[in-house]
Amino acid sequence: MACILFFLAGGLICEAQNSYWLKWSSDDPQQVGDWRGFVTKPEGRKYLDSIQNSFQNEGYLSLYSEEEEIGKDSLQVKIFLGTKYLWESISQGNVPREFTEDIEPVSDEYASASQWMRHVITEAENRGFPFAEIKLDSIERKGDKLSAVFHYDSGPLILWDSIKVAGDTKTQERYIQHITGIRPGAPFSQKQLEEAKIVLNRSPYFVQTQSATVDFQIKKAQPVFTLRDRNTNVLDGIIGLLPNTNEPGKMLITGQLDLELYHLGGKGRDIAVHWQRVNIATQSLDIYAKESFVLNSPLDVSLGFNLLKQDSSFLTRNLSLDFGYHMTSNSYLRFFTRRQASDVLETEAYDNATELPDVADYRWNQYGLGWDWDKLDSPYFPRRGFLINSELAMGNKRIIENTGFPPEVYVGVDMSSPQYFGQVEVEKHFFFRPGWGMWLKGNGGFIQNQNLLLNDLFRLGGLKSIRGFNENFFFARSYGYLNMEQRLFFGENSFLMVFADFGILENPYFAPSIDKPVSFGAGINLDTGSGVFRFIYGVGKSNLQPLQFSYSRIHFGYLARF
Incomplete structure (x- = not known):
């Protein structure tokens, strides 16, 4: 009964908000607009004018209307259209x-x-x-x-003047000129100005605090962009000291360090360092640097280095050089070259091997092409839009003889052969109504070579791929997986979520080689103002892990930004 009274009261309140009602009809062709409520009388009059203007745009230039007031708060209008021209x-x-x-x-x-x-x-x-x-x-x-x-x-020809940047930002005018394409001396373009607003709104470095304006002077138009820098830099880490079981009396340093510095000097210059060591034998290091619009050209140049030491099995290093080009405001094309080198660390286990083991020393020089398409409405916490990232590379892989292996393992092996690699990621965000959204991400990849090694394969599993498993839990020659999340927002960048991940992986060194991992769980993403706290609980099932809560995983972390 209380619920019924509540809804009735709500309906009465909604009706009470409308203090003016209007209904219209036309003669030929006969059309009727039913009673419609407005908060004020001028709003009703504005609606009536829009109806008459729409008829005039259809060619009824001589129309006129007759009005009949029904009480003080209601108006009935008859529109006589007349001749259609x-x-x-x-x-x-x-x-x-x-x-x-x-x-x-x-x-x-x-x-x-x-x-x-x-x-x-x-x-x-x-x-x-x-x-x-x-x-x-x-x-x-x-x-x-x-x-x-x-x-x-036509009026006077107006040319672009130099860009002006205002607000609390270190961003340089030259950088804004490059990403928007607005060049001093070029003809003014309203379309270019609107596209510039979209590009700036998607920037990970800053936000627009005011709508862009244009100052018109003598045949010149100076665009003014008011910006505020985002808190994009990251410094996060955990350091642990454990007894070193291999060297009694000494300590082992473990932990994780994430350092990311963005938009240095207001030029789109980025530097990132990621280090992780979870036990005595396994650790990884990633170093990345990017320079945007080198020498005022349209090219970005980035340099990366990655090192992975997998327990006592192997050590892999990657050195990459990328050249990026902004094709449009949404499209980004990359050309890259990479050199990957991997070496076996301990060879005692292979003293009696008669054929090439699943790990070996090799060098692989890659040359590839990447393409990104970004239509997300936000660089960090989007609610609408989609994103495509893709890469395709090929190159020659050369197997290096390891003196710790018996010489006969290399007999009949093609020591130099072509190797191919490809990856694609598609991300889609839906926002159905305030407070409710959905996120989908599909990811796939392959690597192909006649002498494919375990230390060639993709590493998957963990927070950024298939949740409910340890980081880098899976080895895969080819893979595909789908991430699905239902999100319940309770803040601009804060939400509760439930998820399900589905994958299919191929590993030639395991039997059966096809694995179909599945995981599900729930979590929270909490924006604290100075950073983001994320907590996700998941449980997964695969050929290597049963579906049991004793195997569940907790992924959590706090990302501080400044």
Whole structure:
């Protein structure tokens, strides 16, 4: 009963908010707009004007209306449309031909002339004439047929002036010029200005605190962007001291360090260092540096180094050099070269081997192409849009003879052969209503060679791939997995979520070689203002792990930004 009263009261409150009601109808063709409520009388009048304007745009130029007030708060309107006028002929007049090449000719419908004029003005605004005007001239009427001539006034040619950056930011004007494509001396373009707003809103380095403005001076237009730098830099780490079981009396340093510095000098210059050591034998190191728009060219250059020491099995190093090019505001093309070197650390176990083991020393030189397509509405916590990242590479892999292996293991082995590699990631965000969203991510990859080794394979599992398993739990020659999350937002960047991950992996060194891991769980992402705390509980099942809560995993961490 209380619930019924609550909803009835809510309905009465909603009705009480509308203090003016309006209903309209037309004669021929007969149309009816049912009673509609408005908070104020001017809002109702504005709605009525929009209805009449829409009929006039259809060609009913001589329409008139009769109004009947029903009480002080209600109005009933009868619209008499009269004759519908059509175009018999209309001349382009002095409108520049280059402005109309991609515009459909004016049809006999009256509204088509208005649409045509809007297209011309849009073309003019994007070609350096933001003050252009167009109107109908020499209008003549014969019955219900009209004829006219377009008259165009371009106004002065306006050129872009230098960009001005305001607000609490270290971003340099030259960097904004590069990412927006706005060049001093080029013709003004309204489309270019609108695209610049979108590009700046997606930047991971800063946010726009005010809408972009344009200061028009003598034949110059200076765009002004007001920005505030984001807290993007990261310093996070855990250091542990454990007794070294291999060297009694000494300590073993374990832990994790994440250092990420972005937009140094306001130029889009990035540096990142990631180190992790979880036990005495396994550790990894990643170093990355990027310089944007090198020597004021459209190219970005990045250099990376990765080291992985897998217990006492092998040591792998990767050195990469990337060149990136901004094709459009959404599309980014990369050309890269990488050198991967891997060496076996302990060879005693292979003293009696008669064929090439699953690990071996090799050198692989790669040359590849990458393409990214970004349509997300935010660089960190998007709610709408999609993202595509892809890479394809090939190169020659050369197996190096290890003196710790018996010589006969290399007999009949092609020591030099082509190796291929590819990866693709597709991410999609849905936002159904305030407080409820969904995230999907699909990822796939392959690596192919006639002498594929265990230390060649992809490493998967953990927080950033298939949750519910340890980090780098899986080895895979080819793989595909899907991440799904339902998110319940309770803040701008804070949400509760439930997830499910599904994968299929191929590992040629395990039997059976096909694994289909599945995991599910729940967690929380909490924005604390100075950082992000994430806690995820998951449990997974695979060929190597049963579905038992004793095998569940907790992924958590706090990412501090400054």
